[in-house]
Amino acid sequence: MKYGILFLSITFCLGQDTKISTSADLSTKPNSETIVGSLKPGTSVRKLKLDPSGKYVKVSIEVFVPVSSLEDPTVSLPVGSTQIADGVKFKVVSAKQSGKQVKVKIQITNTNSKAFDFMALTLMKVSASGDNSGELNPFEGNNTVSFGIKKGKKITSELVFDFKKPPNNVELICRSTMKNSEKVYFQLGF
Numbered sequence: 001m002k003y004g005i006l007f008l009s010i011t012f013c014l015g016q017d018t019k020i021s022t023s024a025d026l027s028t029k030p031n032s033e034t035i036v037g038s039l040k041p042g043t044s045v046r047k048l049k050l051d052p053s054g055k056y057v058k059v060s061i062e063v064f065v066p067v068s069s070l071e072d073p074t075v076s077l078p079v080g081s082t083q084i085a086d087g088v089k090f091k092v093v094s095a096k097q098s099g100k101q102v103k104v105k106i107q108i109t110n111t112n113s114k115a116f117d118f119m120a121l122t123l124m125k126v127s128a129s130g131d132n133s134g135e136l137n138p139f140e141g142n143n144t145v146s147f148g149i150k151k152g153k154k155i156t157s158e159l160v161f162d163f164k165k166p167p168n169n170v171e172l173i174c175r176s177t178m179k180n181s182e183k184v185y186f187q188l189g190f
Contacts (some may be wrong), residue, residue, distance in 0.1 A: 015046040015060065030056035076171050076187035086176040087112035093156070095172075095188040102126065102134060102161045102170055102188065109154045120144040121158055122178050126188075128167030138163050164174035 019042055026037040030051040039045070045059040067073040077083060082091040089109040096103045106124075110116040120141065126134035138144055141162040149155060170188040175181045 004100040015048045017044060017046050019044055026108045028179045055107045073129070074171075074183075078187055079189055081186065083174075084111065085174060085182035088116055088176040090174045090184055090186075090187070092172065092186045093096070095170075095186075095190075097167065097170070097188075100163045100166055101137075102163065102167060102190075104159045104161070104172060104188065105156065106159065106172075107154055107156050108149070110149045111149055113151050115147075115151075116149040116176070118146045118149060118157070119153065120157060121177050124159060125173045126161045126167075127171050127173070128163060132163055132165055132167050134161030134163045134167065134170070136160070166184040 020039045022041055024039045025035045025129075026032055026039060027033075027035055030053060039061070043061070045061050048056055048058045048060060079092045079095050082089055084090070087110070089107075091107040093105040093107055095105075104126075108116075108118055121136050121138060121144065124136065129136065136144070137160040142158040143155055144157055144159060146155050146157075168190070170190060172186040172188055173183055174186070175183045
């Protein structure tokens with residue numbers, strides 16, 4: 001009995017894959033007049049749940065759109081993720097918000113053969129929704145400047161950013177050099 005309930009729970013959480021058998025209009029709500037697209041027969045979908053009326057099924061699909069069609073094409077990864085920009089590896093270890101201040105602990109590793117100079121003031125930026133940019137507070141952070149980081153060497157920097165008002169939807173932007181470099185983005189979770 002326990003295993004049957006566990007199996008049903010897992011099936012419910014993961015959904016069930018199937019294919020569309022006839023053309024289907026897509027809407028954001030059951031029985032909605034607003035059509036946002038359609039699916040052709042043979043399209044794979046994952047069934048998530050049946051709506052209360054029993055006439056519609058919530059599904060998920062995996063699709064790709066051109067970058068040029070998006071208002072903001074950046075992809076922000078969550079805290080704990082690692083990304084590489086021009087051979088410099090950035091990993092956000094932790095991020096905490098306290099009122100109008102955000103503290104970020106980030107690990108930086110140079111994977112290039114050339115030494116890397118890290119200056120948080122020029123290579124790290126934060127932004128929040130509603131035109132609420134954060135400014136690096138150089139007096140409260142630790143290890144915000146480090147020159148000559150050799151290949152394979154890691155540093156851990158603790159950065160403190162001050163905002164004009166308590167921030168929402170905070171995103172950290174990291175780059176390896178001031179000009180013409182790749183950028184990586186992290187969503188800080190608040």
